[in-house]
Amino acid sequence: MMQQRQELYVKKIKDGTVIDHITPGFALDVLRILGINGKSGEVVSTAINVESRHLHHKDIVKIQDRELKPGEVDKIALIAPNATINIIRNFEVASKKVVELPSTIRGIITCDNPSCVSNSREPVEPDFAVDGREPIRLRCHYCGHVMEREDILKQF
Amino acid sequence: MMQQRQELYVKKIKDGTVIDHITPGFALDVLRILGINGKSGEVVSTAINVESRHLHHKDIVKIQDRELKPGEVDKIALIAPNATINIIRNFEVASKKVVELPSTIRGIITCDNPSCVSNSREPVEPDFAVDGREPIRLRCHYCGHVMEREDILKQF
Numbered sequence: 001m002m003q004q005r006q007e008l009y010v011k012k013i014k015d016g017t018v019i020d021h022i023t024p025g026f027a028l029d030v031l032r033i034l035g036i037n038g039k040s041g042e043v044v045s046t047a048i049n050v051e052s053r054h055l056h057h058k059d060i061v062k063i064q065d066r067e068l069k070p071g072e073v074d075k076i077a078l079i080a081p082n083a084t085i086n087i088i089r090n091f092e093v094a095s096k097k098v099v100e101l102p103s104t105i106r107g108i109i110t111c112d113n114p115s116c117v118s119n120s121r122e123p124v125e126p127d128f129a130v131d132g133r134e135p136i137r138l139r140c141h142y143c144g145h146v147m148e149r150e151d152i153l154k155q156f
Numbered sequence: 157m158m159q160q161r162q163e164l165y166v167k168k169i170k171d172g173t174v175i176d177h178i179t180p181g182f183a184l185d186v187l188r189i190l191g192i193n194g195k196s197g198e199v200v201s202t203a204i205n206v207e208s209r210h211l212h213h214k215d216i217v218k219i220q221d222r223e224l225k226p227g228e229v230d231k232i233a234l235i236a237p238n239a240t241i242n243i244i245r246n247f248e249v250a251s252k253k254v255v256e257l258p259s260t261i262r263g264i265i266t267c268d269n270p271s272c273v274s275n276s277r278e279p280v281e282p283d284f285a286v287d288g289r290e291p292i293r294l295r296c297h298y299c300g301h302v303m304e305r306e307d308i309l310k311q312f
Contacts, residue, residue: 009201011165025194028184038181038204038215045165048200059194 009047009060016064018086019076023134024049026079027059033075033156034063042066074108077101078152081134103130105138109155113145165203165216172220174242175232179290180205182235183215189231189312190219198222230264233257234308237290259286261294265311269301 022030027046036042043064052058059080067087068076076083077099087095105128111118118126118140128138128147138147178186183202192198199220208214215236223243224232232239233255243251261284267274274282274296284294284303294303 007164007167009167010203011163025197028187028194031184038184041181041205041213043206044202044204045206046200046202046204047166048194048202049197050199050201057197 009050010045010062012091013043013062013064013088014091015089016062016066016087017068018088019061019063019068019080020058020084020086021052022059022061022076022080022083024057024059027061029079029153029156030059030061030076030083033079034068034072036063071108073097073099075156078105078108078136079149081136101130101133101136104128104141105130109138109147109152111140111143111145112147112151113140113143116140116143116145118142165206166201166218168247169199169218169220169244170247171245172218172222172243173224174244175217175219175224175236176214176240176242177208177238178215178217178232178236179238180213180215183217185235185309185312186215186217186232186239189235190224190228192219227264229255231312234261234264234292235305237292257286257289257292260284260297261286265294265303265308267296267299267301268303268307269296269299272296272299272301274298 019030025048027048031044036044045062047060049057049059068085073085081099081101083099085097085099086093107125110126118124124142127141129141131137131139135149136152175186181204183204187200187202192200201218203216205213205215224241229241237255237257239255241253241255242249263281266282274280280298283297285297287293287295291305292308
Protein backbone atom coordinates (compact mmCIF):
# COMPACT_ATOMS: atom_id res chain seq x y z
CA MET A 1 0.00 0.00 0.00
CA MET A 2 2.88 2.40 0.74
CA GLN A 3 4.12 1.90 -2.78
CA GLN A 4 0.69 2.73 -4.21
CA ARG A 5 0.53 5.92 -2.20
CA GLN A 6 3.92 7.18 -3.32
CA GLU A 7 3.35 6.39 -6.99
CA LEU A 8 2.55 9.35 -9.24
CA TYR A 9 -0.97 9.62 -10.57
CA VAL A 10 0.35 10.30 -14.04
CA LYS A 11 3.81 9.68 -15.42
CA LYS A 12 6.53 12.33 -15.52
CA ILE A 13 7.09 14.10 -18.80
CA LYS A 14 10.45 14.97 -20.32
CA ASP A 15 9.49 18.36 -21.78
CA GLY A 16 6.24 20.29 -21.60
CA THR A 17 3.81 21.70 -19.05
CA VAL A 18 2.35 20.27 -15.86
CA ILE A 19 -0.79 22.04 -14.62
CA ASP A 20 -1.30 20.94 -11.03
CA HIS A 21 -3.81 21.80 -8.28
CA ILE A 22 -6.60 22.37 -10.78
CA THR A 23 -10.02 22.79 -9.10
CA PRO A 24 -11.29 19.18 -8.80
CA GLY A 25 -13.43 18.16 -11.79
CA PHE A 26 -12.15 20.87 -14.13
CA ALA A 27 -9.28 19.14 -15.97
CA LEU A 28 -11.44 18.53 -19.06
CA ASP A 29 -12.38 22.22 -19.13
CA VAL A 30 -8.69 23.12 -18.99
CA LEU A 31 -8.12 20.84 -21.99
CA ARG A 32 -10.97 22.58 -23.82
CA ILE A 33 -9.50 26.02 -23.05
CA LEU A 34 -6.20 24.82 -24.53
CA GLY A 35 -7.93 23.47 -27.64
CA ILE A 36 -6.87 19.89 -26.86
CA ASN A 37 -9.28 17.15 -27.94
CA GLY A 38 -6.69 14.46 -28.73
CA LYS A 39 -7.11 14.65 -32.49
CA SER A 40 -3.95 16.69 -33.16
CA GLY A 41 -1.74 14.00 -31.68
CA GLU A 42 -0.76 15.88 -28.52
CA VAL A 43 0.55 13.54 -25.80
CA VAL A 44 -1.50 14.44 -22.74
CA SER A 45 -2.34 12.78 -19.45
CA THR A 46 -4.90 13.83 -16.88
CA ALA A 47 -5.94 12.84 -13.38
CA ILE A 48 -9.40 13.90 -12.22
CA ASN A 49 -10.66 14.17 -8.62
CA VAL A 50 -7.54 12.59 -7.13
CA GLU A 51 -6.41 13.07 -3.54
CA SER A 52 -4.22 16.02 -2.76
CA ARG A 53 -2.21 16.87 0.31
CA HIS A 54 -3.09 20.58 0.21
CA LEU A 55 -6.67 20.54 -1.00
CA HIS A 56 -8.98 17.63 -0.45
CA HIS A 57 -9.00 16.76 -4.15
CA LYS A 58 -7.49 18.15 -7.32
CA ASP A 59 -7.04 17.57 -11.01
CA ILE A 60 -3.73 17.36 -12.89
CA VAL A 61 -2.96 17.84 -16.61
CA LYS A 62 0.43 17.02 -18.18
CA ILE A 63 1.05 18.11 -21.75
CA GLN A 64 4.14 16.90 -23.54
CA ASP A 65 6.21 19.23 -25.73
CA ARG A 66 4.07 22.33 -25.23
CA GLU A 67 4.65 25.42 -23.10
CA LEU A 68 1.59 27.55 -22.33
CA LYS A 69 1.22 31.12 -23.56
CA PRO A 70 0.28 33.95 -21.13
CA GLY A 71 -3.23 34.30 -22.66
CA GLU A 72 -3.85 30.60 -22.05
CA VAL A 73 -2.69 30.88 -18.43
CA ASP A 74 -5.10 33.82 -17.89
CA LYS A 75 -8.05 31.75 -19.06
CA ILE A 76 -7.08 28.83 -16.79
CA ALA A 77 -6.91 31.25 -13.84
CA LEU A 78 -10.62 32.01 -14.31
CA ILE A 79 -11.75 28.44 -13.66
CA ALA A 80 -8.84 27.08 -11.60
CA PRO A 81 -7.51 29.98 -9.49
CA ASN A 82 -5.26 27.72 -7.38
CA ALA A 83 -3.55 26.00 -10.30
CA THR A 84 0.22 25.87 -10.58
CA ILE A 85 1.92 25.83 -13.97
CA ASN A 86 5.24 24.02 -14.14
CA ILE A 87 7.31 24.21 -17.29
CA ILE A 88 9.38 21.02 -17.58
CA ARG A 89 12.60 20.76 -19.56
CA ASN A 90 14.55 17.50 -19.59
CA PHE A 91 12.54 16.10 -16.64
CA GLU A 92 13.38 19.15 -14.46
CA VAL A 93 11.07 22.00 -13.44
CA ALA A 94 12.43 24.95 -15.44
CA SER A 95 9.85 27.39 -14.06
CA LYS A 96 6.98 27.19 -11.62
CA LYS A 97 4.23 29.70 -11.13
CA VAL A 98 0.87 29.96 -9.44
CA VAL A 99 -1.79 31.33 -11.78
CA GLU A 100 -2.96 34.80 -10.81
CA LEU A 101 -6.49 36.09 -10.92
CA PRO A 102 -6.26 39.89 -11.24
CA SER A 103 -8.91 42.17 -9.68
CA THR A 104 -10.23 43.11 -13.13
CA ILE A 105 -10.61 40.94 -16.24
CA ARG A 106 -10.33 42.69 -19.61
CA GLY A 107 -10.61 41.32 -23.10
CA ILE A 108 -10.79 37.59 -22.27
CA ILE A 109 -14.55 37.12 -22.22
CA THR A 110 -17.54 39.17 -23.34
CA CYS A 111 -20.60 40.24 -21.34
CA ASP A 112 -23.58 37.87 -21.57
CA ASN A 113 -26.08 40.75 -21.47
CA PRO A 114 -26.99 41.45 -25.12
CA SER A 115 -27.97 45.06 -24.36
CA CYS A 116 -24.67 45.85 -22.57
CA VAL A 117 -22.82 48.74 -24.23
CA SER A 118 -19.77 46.44 -24.59
CA ASN A 119 -21.85 44.38 -27.04
CA SER A 120 -22.90 47.41 -29.13
CA ARG A 121 -20.92 48.66 -32.09
CA GLU A 122 -19.07 51.08 -29.81
CA PRO A 123 -15.38 50.30 -29.44
CA VAL A 124 -15.73 49.36 -25.77
CA GLU A 125 -13.51 46.60 -24.36
CA PRO A 126 -15.31 44.15 -22.06
CA ASP A 127 -14.24 44.84 -18.47
CA PHE A 128 -15.23 42.89 -15.36
CA ALA A 129 -14.55 43.24 -11.64
CA VAL A 130 -13.70 39.97 -9.86
CA ASP A 131 -16.42 39.70 -7.18
CA GLY A 132 -15.71 36.09 -6.22
CA ARG A 133 -12.64 33.93 -6.64
CA GLU A 134 -13.61 30.27 -6.30
CA PRO A 135 -16.04 29.75 -7.78
CA ILE A 136 -15.40 32.74 -9.98
CA ARG A 137 -17.95 35.58 -10.09
CA LEU A 138 -17.42 38.50 -12.46
CA ARG A 139 -19.42 41.75 -12.51
CA CYS A 140 -19.55 43.76 -15.73
CA HIS A 141 -18.08 47.25 -15.31
CA TYR A 142 -20.66 48.71 -17.74
CA CYS A 143 -24.00 47.06 -16.97
CA GLY A 144 -23.47 45.29 -13.64
CA HIS A 145 -24.40 41.89 -15.13
CA VAL A 146 -22.93 39.01 -13.13
CA MET A 147 -21.21 36.09 -14.89
CA GLU A 148 -20.62 32.82 -13.06
CA ARG A 149 -18.31 29.90 -13.82
CA GLU A 150 -20.75 28.06 -16.08
CA ASP A 151 -21.40 31.24 -18.12
CA ILE A 152 -17.66 31.78 -18.55
CA LEU A 153 -16.99 28.15 -19.53
CA LYS A 154 -19.50 28.46 -22.38
CA GLN A 155 -17.23 31.03 -24.04
CA PHE A 156 -14.18 28.75 -24.12
CA MET B 157 15.78 6.23 -18.80
CA MET B 158 14.97 2.54 -18.25
CA GLN B 159 12.98 3.51 -15.20
CA GLN B 160 10.97 6.07 -17.20
CA ARG B 161 10.13 3.48 -19.84
CA GLN B 162 8.87 0.90 -17.38
CA GLU B 163 6.74 3.35 -15.41
CA LEU B 164 2.98 3.23 -15.99
CA TYR B 165 1.40 6.13 -17.85
CA VAL B 166 -1.35 6.34 -15.28
CA LYS B 167 -1.46 4.85 -11.79
CA LYS B 168 -3.05 1.51 -11.00
CA ILE B 169 -6.52 1.55 -9.53
CA LYS B 170 -7.78 -0.63 -6.70
CA ASP B 171 -11.29 -1.23 -8.06
CA GLY B 172 -12.93 -0.11 -11.27
CA THR B 173 -12.43 -0.31 -15.01
CA VAL B 174 -9.38 0.12 -17.23
CA ILE B 175 -10.14 0.79 -20.90
CA ASP B 176 -6.91 0.20 -22.79
CA HIS B 177 -5.90 0.28 -26.48
CA ILE B 178 -8.40 3.01 -27.27
CA THR B 179 -7.95 4.43 -30.79
CA PRO B 180 -5.37 7.23 -30.27
CA GLY B 181 -7.00 10.60 -29.67
CA PHE B 182 -10.39 9.21 -28.63
CA ALA B 183 -10.10 8.97 -24.82
CA LEU B 184 -12.11 12.17 -24.32
CA ASP B 185 -14.87 10.79 -26.58
CA VAL B 186 -14.94 7.63 -24.45
CA LEU B 187 -15.38 9.82 -21.35
CA ARG B 188 -18.23 11.66 -23.09
CA ILE B 189 -19.92 8.35 -24.00
CA LEU B 190 -19.70 7.36 -20.34
CA GLY B 191 -21.16 10.70 -19.20
CA ILE B 192 -17.96 11.62 -17.33
CA ASN B 193 -17.11 15.32 -17.18
CA GLY B 194 -15.45 15.37 -13.78
CA LYS B 195 -18.28 17.20 -12.03
CA SER B 196 -19.79 14.13 -10.33
CA GLY B 197 -16.57 13.44 -8.44
CA GLU B 198 -15.56 10.31 -10.36
CA VAL B 199 -11.85 9.52 -9.94
CA VAL B 200 -10.58 9.12 -13.50
CA SER B 201 -7.22 9.20 -15.21
CA THR B 202 -6.47 9.28 -18.91
CA ALA B 203 -3.44 9.02 -21.17
CA ILE B 204 -3.81 10.36 -24.72
CA ASN B 205 -1.64 9.52 -27.74
CA VAL B 206 0.91 7.57 -25.70
CA GLU B 207 3.22 4.93 -27.13
CA SER B 208 1.97 1.38 -27.32
CA ARG B 209 3.80 -1.85 -27.99
CA HIS B 210 1.03 -3.27 -30.17
CA LEU B 211 -0.24 -0.21 -32.00
CA HIS B 212 1.90 2.82 -32.64
CA HIS B 213 -0.09 4.93 -30.23
CA LYS B 214 -3.11 4.48 -28.00
CA ASP B 215 -5.26 6.12 -25.33
CA ILE B 216 -6.01 4.72 -21.89
CA VAL B 217 -8.84 5.53 -19.47
CA LYS B 218 -8.97 4.31 -15.85
CA ILE B 219 -12.15 4.83 -13.87
CA GLN B 220 -12.18 4.13 -10.16
CA ASP B 221 -15.09 2.31 -8.50
CA ARG B 222 -17.17 1.87 -11.66
CA GLU B 223 -17.80 -1.20 -13.80
CA LEU B 224 -19.14 -0.58 -17.30
CA LYS B 225 -22.54 -1.79 -18.44
CA PRO B 226 -22.94 -3.77 -21.69
CA GLY B 227 -24.68 -0.85 -23.45
CA GLU B 228 -21.72 1.40 -22.63
CA VAL B 229 -19.25 -1.16 -23.96
CA ASP B 230 -21.23 -1.37 -27.24
CA LYS B 231 -20.94 2.38 -27.75
CA ILE B 232 -17.21 2.34 -27.06
CA ALA B 233 -16.82 -0.43 -29.68
CA LEU B 234 -18.14 1.95 -32.33
CA ILE B 235 -15.31 4.46 -31.92
CA ALA B 236 -12.55 2.29 -30.45
CA PRO B 237 -12.94 -1.20 -31.97
CA ASN B 238 -9.60 -2.43 -30.58
CA ALA B 239 -10.23 -1.37 -27.00
CA THR B 240 -9.87 -3.84 -24.14
CA ILE B 241 -12.00 -3.54 -21.03
CA ASN B 242 -10.44 -4.76 -17.80
CA ILE B 243 -12.52 -4.95 -14.66
CA ILE B 244 -10.25 -4.49 -11.65
CA ARG B 245 -11.03 -5.74 -8.17
CA ASN B 246 -8.54 -5.26 -5.35
CA PHE B 247 -5.73 -4.36 -7.81
CA GLU B 248 -6.23 -7.61 -9.78
CA VAL B 249 -7.79 -8.05 -13.23
CA ALA B 250 -11.11 -9.77 -12.44
CA SER B 251 -12.17 -9.94 -16.09
CA LYS B 252 -10.68 -8.88 -19.39
CA LYS B 253 -12.44 -8.56 -22.69
CA VAL B 254 -11.87 -7.09 -26.12
CA VAL B 255 -14.79 -4.97 -27.28
CA GLU B 256 -16.70 -6.53 -30.15
CA LEU B 257 -18.11 -4.73 -33.13
CA PRO B 258 -20.98 -6.88 -34.46
CA SER B 259 -21.81 -6.97 -38.19
CA THR B 260 -25.05 -5.09 -37.57
CA ILE B 261 -25.77 -2.25 -35.15
CA ARG B 262 -29.30 -1.95 -33.81
CA GLY B 263 -30.84 0.55 -31.46
CA ILE B 264 -27.66 2.39 -30.41
CA ILE B 265 -27.77 5.28 -32.87
CA THR B 266 -30.37 6.73 -35.21
CA CYS B 267 -30.10 7.39 -38.95
CA ASP B 268 -28.99 10.93 -39.89
CA ASN B 269 -31.25 11.00 -42.93
CA PRO B 270 -34.42 12.84 -41.83
CA SER B 271 -36.54 11.16 -44.53
CA CYS B 272 -35.42 7.63 -43.56
CA VAL B 273 -38.37 5.42 -42.59
CA SER B 274 -36.62 4.74 -39.25
CA ASN B 275 -37.18 8.44 -38.42
CA SER B 276 -40.89 8.36 -39.29
CA ARG B 277 -43.59 7.59 -36.77
CA GLU B 278 -43.47 3.93 -37.83
CA PRO B 279 -42.18 1.60 -35.12
CA VAL B 280 -38.98 0.77 -37.02
CA GLU B 281 -35.79 0.16 -35.05
CA PRO B 282 -32.68 1.79 -36.56
CA ASP B 283 -30.50 -0.91 -38.14
CA PHE B 284 -27.08 -0.48 -39.73
CA ALA B 285 -24.64 -2.78 -41.51
CA VAL B 286 -20.99 -2.31 -40.49
CA ASP B 287 -19.27 -1.41 -43.79
CA GLY B 288 -15.96 -0.31 -42.24
CA ARG B 289 -14.37 -1.09 -38.92
CA GLU B 290 -11.70 1.51 -38.19
CA PRO B 291 -12.65 4.16 -38.83
CA ILE B 292 -16.22 3.00 -38.45
CA ARG B 293 -18.62 3.24 -41.40
CA LEU B 294 -22.25 2.27 -40.97
CA ARG B 295 -24.82 1.87 -43.76
CA CYS B 296 -28.51 2.22 -42.93
CA HIS B 297 -30.47 -0.95 -43.65
CA TYR B 298 -33.53 1.09 -44.74
CA CYS B 299 -32.27 4.05 -46.80
CA GLY B 300 -28.60 3.21 -47.54
CA HIS B 301 -27.40 6.43 -45.87
CA VAL B 302 -23.78 6.14 -44.68
CA MET B 303 -22.74 7.35 -41.21
CA GLU B 304 -19.09 7.97 -40.38
CA ARG B 305 -17.28 8.31 -37.07
CA GLU B 306 -17.89 12.05 -36.69
CA ASP B 307 -21.61 11.62 -37.40
CA ILE B 308 -21.82 8.87 -34.78
CA LEU B 309 -19.89 10.86 -32.17
CA LYS B 310 -22.42 13.71 -32.46
CA GLN B 311 -25.09 11.39 -31.07
CA PHE B 312 -23.16 10.56 -27.90
